[in-house]
Amino acid sequence: MTAVANDNFTASDVEELERSINSLVRITHKMAAHWWIDPKTGEDLRKNPLMVPVKLALVHGEVSEALEADRTDAMDDKLPQFPGIWVELVDVLFRVGDLAGAMKYDLGPVAVAKAMVNATRADHKLENRAKAGGKKY
Template sequence: MTEMIDTSAIAAIQQAIHQQNQEAGWWDKPRNHGELLMLIVSEISEAMEGDRKGLMDDHLPHRPMIEVELADAAIRILDMAAGLNLDVAGAMAEKLAYNRTRADHQRENRAKARGKKY
């Protein structure tokens, strides 16, 4: 099976996001890892709230709030990864490849009793 994602494209987006945030001064001082992680969590919480209430976004009113908040979470993740010099794109590609080999990620196994369910 061919590689599922273009890691160079993700890495380029990661660098562009981080450069914009550096230029805005967000990285002038060392960032607290816990705070950065909780900012990601807050974006996910906002996505859930928007989905639960069926809201459109306040800043991009032509888009559903869930869509914009997931974008915010991805932006925060990629910015943090760049700031900490982490290869998230490479890890994503490897994790996707690994998941293809996992029994608990196979459709027939998830459908069984005690399969992965919400």
């Protein structure tokens, strides 16, 4: 079991984070696997070195849409029962998970390692954020 950095982030949370990230990657890539096949040639687009930058640009697009939805308090146009920012953030998760799944990036252990580092970073502590020059967000 992985050690935890604070009382708020438990060993159970660590295990759930890794499992959840791995599930998100697996499921979202399954949902979108057909976008990695050229519809005209049948070519596997994962072999194209430009696909990672293209997919990252699509993630950026979803983040920009989330920003705009938040800026305007817009409800989503396709799912009007939800705030637009919620839907766009789900799109971000879907696109990141799909990219990681397609490229076989093992993000679960990385998420745990990054969470542990962030939990112990001095510049993330409230007292340091409150100081002059500290991070507001």
